[in-house]
C-alpha cells in the first residue's frame with residue numbers, strides 16, 4: 001500500500017516541517033523506494049535525476065529532519081553506511097526486523113514484530129517497558145541456499 005505525498009504532508013505540517021520542492025523530491029524518492037534501504041548517497045544520486053541543482057548537504061539535512069520527526073528510521077549494517085527507510089505508519093511503533101543474507105547482501109524484512117512474548121517476559125523479570133528494538137538476523141537467504 002503506497003501512501004501519497006499529500007497524506008504525508010498533513011503529518012509533516014503538524015511537526016512544523018516545511019515542504020520545499022527539493023524536500024518534496026526527496027520524499028518522492030523515499031516513497032517510491034519504500035521497500036528498499038537506501039544510503040544518503042543513493043538517495044542523493046536518485047534525487048539528482050529530477051532535481052539536478054540539489055546539494056548533498058540539503059539531502060543530509062532533510063534526512064536528518066525526517067528522522068527527527070520519526071518519518072525515517074535508520075538501519076546500520078555496520079558496513080560503514082547508514083541506510084534509511086520511510087516509516088509511514090507511526091502506529092506500528094515497534095521496528096520490524098531485518099534478515100540480512102551474508103552471501104548476496106539482500107535485506108529481507110519481517111513484517112511482524114514477533115517479540116511480544118519476549119517483551120512481556122522482559123517486563124515481568126526486569127520491570128522494563130520496551131519501547132522499540134533494532135534487530136538484525138544474519139544468515140543465508142532462500143535463493144542463495146539453492147546455489
Ligand SMILES: [Zn+2]
Pocket residue numbers: 094095113115116119132133
Ligand atoms: Zn516489539
Ligand SMILES: [Zn+2]
Pocket residue numbers: 101102103104105106140141142143144
Ligand atoms: Zn542471498
Ligand SMILES: [Zn+2]
Pocket residue numbers: 037075085096098109
Ligand atoms: Zn526495513
